[in-house]
Amino acid sequence: MTIDFRFLANDSVRSLTPYQPGKPIEEVERELGIHSSIKLASNENPLGPSAAVVQAAQEAAYQAHIYPDGNCYELKQTLAAFLNVQPSQITVGNGSENILELIVKAYLHTNANTIISEYAFLTISLLIHSYGIPVKVIPSIDWGHDIRGMIRAIDDKTKVLFLVNPNNPTGTYTNDDDFRLLMESVPPHVLVVVDEAYSEYITQPDYPHALDYLNQYPNLVITRTFSKIYGLAALRLGYAISSPDIADILNRARLPFNVNSIASKAACAALKDHAHIKNSIAVNQIGKKQLEEGLQAFKLNYISSIGNFITIDVNHAADIYQKLLYQGVIVRPLTAYQMPRHIRVTIGTEAQNTRFLSSLHAVL
Amino acid sequence: MTIDFRFLANDSVRSLTPYQPGKPIEEVERELGIHSSIKLASNENPLGPSAAVVQAAQEAAYQAHIYPDGNCYELKQTLAAFLNVQPSQITVGNGSENILELIVKAYLHTNANTIISEYAFLTISLLIHSYGIPVKVIPSIDWGHDIRGMIRAIDDKTKVLFLVNPNNPTGTYTNDDDFRLLMESVPPHVLVVVDEAYSEYITQPDYPHALDYLNQYPNLVITRTFSKIYGLAALRLGYAISSPDIADILNRARLPFNVNSIASKAACAALKDHAHIKNSIAVNQIGKKQLEEGLQAFKLNYISSIGNFITIDVNHAADIYQKLLYQGVIVRPLTAYQMPRHIRVTIGTEAQNTRFLSSLHAVL
Numbered sequence: 001m002t003i004d005f006r007f008l009a010n011d012s013v014r015s016l017t018p019y020q021p022g023k024p025i026e027e028v029e030r031e032l033g034i035h036s037s038i039k040l041a042s043n044e045n046p047l048g049p050s051a052a053v054v055q056a057a058q059e060a061a062y063q064a065h066i067y068p069d070g071n072c073y074e075l076k077q078t079l080a081a082f083l084n085v086q087p088s089q090i091t092v093g094n095g096s097e098n099i100l101e102l103i104v105k106a107y108l109h110t111n112a113n114t115i116i117s118e119y120a121f122l123t124i125s126l127l128i129h130s131y132g133i134p135v136k137v138i139p140s141i142d143w144g145h146d147i148r149g150m151i152r153a154i155d156d157k158t159k160v161l162f163l164v165n166p167n168n169p170t171g172t173y174t175n176d177d178d179f180r181l182l183m184e185s186v187p188p189h190v191l192v193v194v195d196e197a198y199s200e201y202i203t204q205p206d207y208p209h210a211l212d213y214l215n216q217y218p219n220l221v222i223t224r225t226f227s228k229i230y231g232l233a234a235l236r237l238g239y240a241i242s243s244p245d246i247a248d249i250l251n252r253a254r255l256p257f258n259v260n261s262i263a264s265k266a267a268c269a270a271l272k273d274h275a276h277i278k279n280s281i282a283v284n285q286i287g288k289k290q291l292e293e294g295l296q297a298f299k300l301n302y303i304s305s306i307g308n309f310i311t312i313d314v315n316h317a318a319d320i321y322q323k324l325l326y327q328g329v330i331v332r333p334l335t336a337y338q339m340p341r342h343i344r345v346t347i348g349t350e351a352q353n354t355r356f357l358s359s360l361h362a363v364l
Numbered sequence: 365m366t367i368d369f370r371f372l373a374n375d376s377v378r379s380l381t382p383y384q385p386g387k388p389i390e391e392v393e394r395e396l397g398i399h400s401s402i403k404l405a406s407n408e409n410p411l412g413p414s415a416a417v418v419q420a421a422q423e424a425a426y427q428a429h430i431y432p433d434g435n436c437y438e439l440k441q442t443l444a445a446f447l448n449v450q451p452s453q454i455t456v457g458n459g460s461e462n463i464l465e466l467i468v469k470a471y472l473h474t475n476a477n478t479i480i481s482e483y484a485f486l487t488i489s490l491l492i493h494s495y496g497i498p499v500k501v502i503p504s505i506d507w508g509h510d511i512r513g514m515i516r517a518i519d520d521k522t523k524v525l526f527l528v529n530p531n532n533p534t535g536t537y538t539n540d541d542d543f544r545l546l547m548e549s550v551p552p553h554v555l556v557v558v559d560e561a562y563s564e565y566i567t568q569p570d571y572p573h574a575l576d577y578l579n580q581y582p583n584l585v586i587t588r589t590f591s592k593i594y595g596l597a598a599l600r601l602g603y604a605i606s607s608p609d610i611a612d613i614l615n616r617a618r619l620p621f622n623v624n625s626i627a628s629k630a631a632c633a634a635l636k637d638h639a640h641i642k643n644s645i646a647v648n649q650i651g652k653k654q655l656e657e658g659l660q661a662f663k664l665n666y667i668s669s670i671g672n673f674i675t676i677d678v679n680h681a682a683d684i685y686q687k688l689l690y691q692g693v694i695v696r697p698l699t700a701y702q703m704p705r706h707i708r709v710t711i712g713t714e715a716q717n718t719r720f721l722s723s724l725h726a727v728l
Binding site for chain 1: 367368369370372373374377378380382388390391403406408409411412413417418421422424425426427428429430431432433435437438458459461462465469470471472473487494495523552553555582583591595596597598599600607609610612613615616617619620621622623624625626627630
């Protein structure tokens with residue numbers, strides 16, 4: 001008898017379709033035999049990490065043999081000062097995805113349920129499924145979260161509600177009025193987890209300052225990442241801000257050395273380099289205008305985005321994605337999101353945006 | 365009403381006592397107001413990473429803003445060639461602890477049980493508990509695994525058996541005869557997970573080559589790490605070797621970017637630097653002899669170890685640990701292992717070993 005070790009695994013894991021990450025440039029070029037590609041597929045900061053970050057990472061490399069500080073003392077102190085919260089309110093993770101998994105692991109079980117919006121960041125749904133947790137997916141309104149619908153969906157078994165703000169991959173956001181309504185309406189024992197991976201890019205005045213709600217709402221958890229504006233995606237570092245009680249629980253659920261030392265050191269340097277962040281925001285604003293004007297000239301519909309990416313209706317996303325690949329331009333088709341008409345493009349430098357627009361024009 | 369968000373968490377997580385890592389030197393020195401300490405508490409390679417590793421890590425820092433290759437193509441190719449297995453047999457993780465967690469998450473559930481030895485690496489038990497999985501802890505024989513006892517403990521609900529070889533923190537090992545007996549006796553549907561974090565240090569001829577059993581035993585999973593002899597503890601990288609079916613499942617359970625890019629690049633460089641590994645083994649052999657002779661001169665009992673550490677009976681471990689701290693020598697007391705008489709000391713350089721021995725002599 002041959003035993004199938006896939007079928008000995010838990011259903012929740014075996015039935016998963018793994019998340020399809022944006023392809024690395026090297027892999028695309030290897031497959032297609034091309035070179036000089038640009039990747040606008042993963043919402044990375046086109047300016048890269050700041051010089052101070054690179055230096056901090058390189059210095060840390062000499063201590064590669066020493067285990068990380070399991071308590072992340074320096075990182076938590078630096079983050080707490082930056083955010084004006086207490087170090088005891090912070091949980092660190094191997095990317096914010098790790099934090100999101102800790103929340104699922106610590107607060108959900110198969111007899112509880114969780115609520116998320118249609119088109120919300122797919123990794124969250126994958127994580128929930130991987131633990132076999134029931135999930136209510138609330139249909140979106142105009143590609144964004146239907147806050148009232150999410151509130152209505154809460155029942156006696158709901159333990160966690162996820163809000164992605166702004167949402168990836170749609171670029172839509174929940175404004176302060178709706179966020180206040182959400183916090184006022186959710187029963188106090190239900191966790192509201194707000195993923196703010198792109199919040200540092202936001203300039204809209206009605207984008208909610210979720211941090212300001214923490215004192216009043218101990219059921220609020222905010223997750224953030226160093227992968228986007230801070231330019232540390234390669235290093236894997238995310239964090240949560242919450243009440244100390246929730247942070248205590250999440251810290252029990254995590255591996256003792258879940259954050260590597262180079263990420264910690266680089267993050268501390270990144271938080272201090274205000275000029276790089278300011279510049280990154282400016283480049284993103286200019287690039288968004290450039291892309292929007294280009295798309296309007298092509299008479300293409302796109303979803304209005306407040307992030308560092310734009311999601312565009314190109315009719316046949318899989319087809320356009322492939323054709324762009326051969327032009328050496330890597331974007332993200334959104335088939336996995338049941339958005340077969342849409343590609344998502346990261347806002348790049350002026351030169352990258354120009355190349356994307358001309359390649360898109362060529363393949364349309 | 366005040367809601368306690370600790371009590372809304374799952375019992376399995378809330379009831380955990382977090383793993384107590386070895387304290388970072390900076391933290392110890394900050395607390396005690398001392399300096400020039402040495403850390404022999406976490407079984408790190410005292411020679412550090414090789415120069416080639418540092419260079420690879422530093423080059424990778426320039427690409428800090430680019431997401432890791434989610435498939436770890438280059439790393440898996442390099443590892444597969446090094447191990448003479450297929451890339452499809454490899455699962456990569458944020459340290460081998462991450463791999464161990466993937467196994468628990470993917471193959472265990474609350475109606476199954478798992479088997480582990482008394483005194484086995486504590487993180488595994490913590491992981492199992494964090495998922496609420498029943499565990500049978502089999503009493504040790506002479507601080508080592510009782511293989512026959514572990515075999516007898518298998519019942520209809522057993523899904524995974526963990527073997528730590530050599531075991532941390534005792535330094536004991538399961539020899540090839542016992543390992544063969546184990547593989548022959550375990551029902552074919554029960555996973556045998558062999559954690560080999562220290563295997564690269566081993567020179568004993570009767571230490572089993574678990575890799576050679578893989579073809580015959582598709583229920584075997586071997587976990588290894590770059591944190592020990594390769595000197596990459598700060599970077600977090602571990603891996604599993606298994607049948608492709610099990611690797612497929614573990615890959616579904618993992619986060620898409622669980623391994624950071626710097627660790628991947630550094631690991632590829634580390635695998636190629638054979639001279640550094642050879643040198644690390646030699647320094648460890650010489651250091652072990654130095655420490656053993658010193659301990660014998662002090663008439664102290666220690667557990668014979670084949671790893672890069674020695675566990676010593678000092679009568680009152682907590683007391684000796686504290687006194688050594690004030691001497692600027694950081695070791696690991698094994699109170700968490702219910703070994704209140706023992707400290708574990710990492711085998712260091714000749715100078716570090718000399719300092720440890722003289723400090724130990726002073727505080728005894």
